[in-house]
Amino acid sequence: MSRGLPRQKPIPGVNHVVLVASGKGGVGKSTTAVNLALGIVANDATKAVGLLDADVFGPSIPKMMNLRGNPELSDKNLMRPLVNYGIACMSIGFLVEETAPVVWRGLMVMSAMEKLLRQVDWGMLDYLVIDMPPGTGDVQLSVSQNIPVSGAVIVSTPQDVALIDARRGVEMFRKVHVPVLGLVQNMSVFQCPKCNHETHIFGAGGAAKLAQTIGVDLLGDIPLHLTIRETSDQGRPVVVSQPDSNEAKAYRNVAAEVVRRL
Known part of the structure; x- marks a missing residue:
């Protein structure tokens, strides 16, 4: 369950695996995963980065990365990732059809995850960012136990309800011996575009307090901003579409902190 356990088999060609997780849905985990991957490349164009969408029931990466279509197969019958903005994605x-629900039992989900992990030709990657489903269920345990994971990033809003679940996520990764690189406090503050007044809609500094309490680092604050939502929905993530914005800089700072810890 930690690096080097007998059950674990590294993904060929992948140096570091980084899990982006959350204790509950709706806190911006997928948006963080996408902009984290793009932020690593924005900070250092020599790095090869992949992005794996492990949220089987609610995949967001195709929309956010403006990708669609079926993967081609390599000579070894491995799926080739689709690529946009320099990021290899699966x-x-x-x-599956974009509007089709994925109605699968646990064993089918685990089988699908095994294929996404083992039957993809990632090539040579410095970092594979995995967008995990929310919660602390089968997928989290399966991934943590079957591949060497360099570290996990936990995403939460400052809201007390979200922080309770974020703490559960931290404790789960600790139990399966996955290093927790730190917390990302998402939707930390809203700044009025007309008067610049700042409002802490979900509370102030909750993730920072939690990080201190449970002994992990706060990797950064991401503001609640319309630009982040709009660019994500358009398939043009803020890090690539508005690289000079404060929002893009916040994601690049988080990316730099993650890389530094690895």
């Missing part, structure tokens, strides 16, 4: 969303 998602169950490439394999």
Whole structure:
């Protein structure tokens, strides 16, 4: 369950695996995963980065990365990732109809995850960022136990309800011996575009307090901003579409902190 356990088999060609997780849905985990991957490349263009969408029931990567279509197969019958903005991407969303619900039992989900992990030709990657499903269920345990994971990033809003679940996520990764690189406090503050007044809609500094309490680092604050939502929905993530914005800089700072810890 930690690096080097007998059950674990590294993904060929992948140096570091980084899990982006959250204790509950709706806190901006997928948006963080996408902009984290793009932020690593924005900070250092020599780095090769992949992005795996492990949220089988609610895949968001195809939409956010403006990708669609079925993966081609290599000579070794491995799926080739779809690529945009310099990021190699794989998602169950490439394999099912966009509007079709994924109605699978646990064993089918685990089988799909095994294929996404083992039957993809990633090439040579410095970092593979995995967008995990929310919660602390089968997928989290399966991934943590079957591949060497360099570290996990936990995403939460400052809201007390979200922080309770974020703490559960931290404790789960600790139990399966996955290093927790730190917390990202998302939707930390809203700044009025007309008067610049700042409002802490979900509370102030909750993730920072939690990080201190449980002994992990706060990797950064991401503001609640319309630009982040709009660019994500358009398939043009803020790090690539508005690289000079404060929002893009916040994601690049988080990316730099993650890389530094690895």
